[in-house]
Amino acid sequence: MSNGLNEDGLKMWEKNRLRVQLNSYKGLLGILPALLFMLFFFIGGSFHALCLSIGSSHQISLLGEEDLLWAYKELMNPSFFQSVAVSVGIAAAVAVLSGIIGLLTAIFLATKSARWKWLHIIFQLPIGIPHLLAAYLLIQVFMQSGWYSRIAYYFGWIDKLEEFPVLVHDEWGIGVLLAYMWKEVPFIVLLIYPFILKLISDWRDQARALGSTFSQTVRWVIIPILLPMWVGGMWVVFAFTLGAYEIPALIASTSFRSIPVEAFHEYSQFGLERQPIAIAMNVVLAVISLLVGSLLIYMQMDWYKRGRRVW
């Protein structure tokens, strides 16, 4: 008899312990759907695409031999390496330039009073506008026959259409750069402005009491605290620019070979056999972004170790 009771008691105790444990983990359950979604679609999708690019059976039957990495081997040529350089270069340029201009703008906005509120609205306008239309808007004004060249003519700065610099479909990707800046500077401002506002209100008086000028406050207080977020924002811009299609497709000249455009071309126009090539190109982009990100994370850890010293 007493033995049975004991067992019951044990069961109850066990049950209770389980419930307590469950309760402490129940809060975590909420993550599961989103985590599974990302694991399945983002990581699983990437992995599946990777498999498609490696073990493409179409190609094996066509060549009669097993060359699993043919898509990657085909990419091993100077013209693709040049495309990589072009894509990474433009993405890095966009990220760094919009990072710097965005930071300066955010600081400027944060030091101004409520009278300048309308500026915020203007700087938030491009956020809601898709890249496709941003590209089109800038083509419309920066083209040689565009609105700015008409204004230049009106003011007598140029006499002929040809005198206006080639900014759209140009060789150097200036148009691409301008269009991305139009979109990404406001993004950086939106991202860091609230933090700068708070930092300034927290630290300005103290810094001033210690005798620092405003630029010293920015250099010694704001930038060191904000650096991880700021660099993170630039990484987002870099990764986005690296993989985005619309702007280079519309603004860049055909000689400006950016990888997303080439990859989509392969993907959409040359049928299934060429699909592994498109995937392989995108794999290269993802790997580059991952490498840059790992480098940034490593540098950040190192930076924390050295006591957050800025240059």
Add this chain to the structure above:
Amino acid sequence: MVKKPLEITLIGILTLFILLPFIPLVIWSFTKHWPWPLLMPENWTIESWTYLFSISGRAFEGILNSFIVAAIALLGNIVLGIPAARALAQNEFIGKNIVFSILLAPLFIPYTISIIGMHDFALRLDFLNDYVSTAIAHILVTLPYFVATIWFQYRLMGKKLNEAASILGANEWKIFLWIEFPLLVPSFLLGSFLVLVVSYSQYLPTWIMSGGTLLTLPLVIFPYANSGNSSIVSAYSLLFFAPILLLLIIYFLLLRINNRKNTNESR
């Protein structure tokens, strides 16, 4: 500040850089012929606008498709995103950074490759309808924004109110419904706005997932933008802005109603 005039000039240039491109867009949509170097066209017409809403213009179809996909994507974001953001903000556990970075990964790594993979999945499953599969791709792209926005608000809130409520005997659902959600409303609105706008403007994910067959607005516009028919593209672009503006107005209205309700309650 020492370099004031310089500062003002730079900000002025940046402001003009952002604003000026809108002007010729509006002008172009009301004219067919506008040769260089005229600052303003001589003849005005509304032909492009009538073409837009004709059957071959496909404007209504585009808006409707975009709207359906964005709505499904938003629903998915709410179902997946809010619990995830809540759990991440309120709990400390081993591997939290890893979980968080997986959820935000599409922001930091170009996602085209995984969408190509998803498209192949969807082809094999075959029963998924285009709206749903495209919306799944859009959820992948938008979820990081949504989770980050909601997470941030949860962090600001802290856990104190929850603890008080649970001591008073409220269960999880009641806590969420009566304490957390009302405090969450501003960032919920902002997150939803971002999701709708980002979903609304996707070109490549929509194209890949639907094989180029689901004509959302960007897919309708892209061929025109490439062909260089300025007048029609301009009209389309302005049409594209209309829902975004509408959303923005709704966002501010809801935010204002929410704020007013809060101040009334606190009185």
